[in-house]
Amino acid sequence: MRRFSLLPIILSLALTACGQSKPTNYYILKSTAAPVSVESMPRTTLGIVGVNLPGYLDRAGIVLLDENGTFINIPRFNKWAESLDEGAARLLRRSLTPVLLRQGITVLASEDTRVAAAYGVIVDIVRLEATTGGIIALEARWTLIDPGANRILGRGSFAGSEKISMPEIGSREMFSAVVAGESRLLERFGADLGRRIAALAARRG
Secondary structure, three states: OOOHHHHHHHHHHHHHHHHOOOOOEEEOOOOOOOOOOOOOOOOOEEEEEEEEOOOOOOOOEOOEEOOOOOOEEOOOOEEEOOOHHHHHHHHHHHHHHHHHHOOOOEEOOOOOOOOOOOEEEEEEEEEEEEEOOOEEEEEEEEEEEEOOOOEEEEEEEEEEEEEOOOOOOOOHHHHHHHHHHHHHHHHHHHHHHHHHHHHHHHHHO
């Protein structure tokens, strides 16, 4: 009987431990582009067909490398609030929109397969990561296609990096700084991609 009398104490300790577990922080990529408001959107459209990620990035955790770029740390309590491919596509749409509107092209707000787009773009992210030394890097490749004719219209690549002042490693402030830096690099990529697509569209007529 004495053995069973310990059960409430054990359960109480277990519940206390659960109540004191570290909360998970969730992050999203943030765009600084101002919302675009036009009365009539151009009928020529472009859709982001997909954003492809390497296996090590296709996870909920925010990837952090050591200064040599050889050890990968996947934080347990700091995660993306949305899948990284969806977040990157959302940010790229915001960055592409103002550039391509000037070219008479509407960027579709989502991957709506019911809309027959004149242009489609496939993005392959090769790397998007930060090191404990404060270096954030993005490498990406893109392919512009004519979905109707199943034809490639152009290809290109982008590479960029920036150095940030790194807060305490593993802190919430550190992950916020990393996500902000990765957002800026994706916006730079989106602006560059928009200019390149606009040039290809102009030549195509």
